Amino acid sequence: MPGSTADLTVADQTRPGHAAPVPLGILAGGGDLPGQVAAAAVAAGRRVFLVGLAGHADPDVLAPWPHTVLRIGAAGAILAALHAEGCRDLVLIGRVRRPNLLALRPDAGGARILARLGRAAVAGDDGLLAAVIRVLGEEGFRVVGAQEVLTAALAPAGLLTIAAPDAAARADIARGIAVARALGAADVGQGCVVQQGLVLAVEAIEGTDAMLARAAGLVRPGPGGVLVKLVKPGQDRRADLPTIGPATVRAAAAAGLRGIAFEAGGTLLAERDIIGGVADAAGVFLLGLDPTSFAIKGETA
DSSP states (O other), X not given: OTTSGGGSOTTGGGSTTSOOOOOEEEEEOBSSHHHHHHHHHXXXXXXXXXXXXXXXXXXXXXXXXXXXXXXXXXXXXHHHHHHHTTOOEEEEESBOOOOOGGGOOOOHHHHHHHHHHGGGGGSOHHHHHHHHHHHHHHTTOEEOOHHHHOGGGBOOSEEOXXXXXXXXXXXXXXXXXXXXXXXXXXXXOSEEEEETTEEEXXXXXXXXXXXXXXXXXXXXXXXXXXXXXXXXXXXXXXXXOXXXXXXXXXXXXXXXXXXXXXXXXXXXXXXXXXXHHHHHHHTOEEEEEOHHHHHHHSSOO
């Protein structure tokens, strides 16, 4: 209904004169970001309730907040818990390894949802997430992007480190942009590693850390390569934005890379307050860019 609380932004719902905001539900995967989203929401005056996905969410990250832990297959129980807490807005955040459908063991509600997902259940990650967002909407929830709550984590444009890409690294970034866009258009992954114009590795279901570990064994003599991560073309930005954190920086350095380039305004920087220092200590550059202008000009905006 126009003008209802559900139609307001997260920020709108905390302004004086509005009704008390409904609790924010957080479907939490791995990493620190679920806790950072919870802290930002609470700082803005909003109550939160986290559903940690068993085998993915970090118990230490969940511990400070009201939460429960449920397995992915128990989708019926997950929705019931969120409804019981009065949640209507949901943030989907954190690393989640895609489950094996044969081992999912859905509860009754999960089986019903799987049937509604249909072929999307075996599609690429973006297709699956789009279908999940649609089904959550049908269940009475509104999915909001983590960046709407955790605004400070959205990557800015420009160089964030002392180290900077030289001409060779910029050429590798331009090559990586072309490859990442092709991967994203096919709904395969969000990133790749390029060294001296050669694609050492592309991201698929294994995720960024595993891709970097694989690339480490393929590095060639000479200047190190770069990791490029972009939002997929046409991706719904309410879920699964590219994420770069200190662990990514360390893994890139261990793989012999010189830097990481990512889409400004479309990437979440986990632990934003320390990531630049970690990169500087490792001698790795961090560069936020506009992939369209970079690909054309061969330089940052």
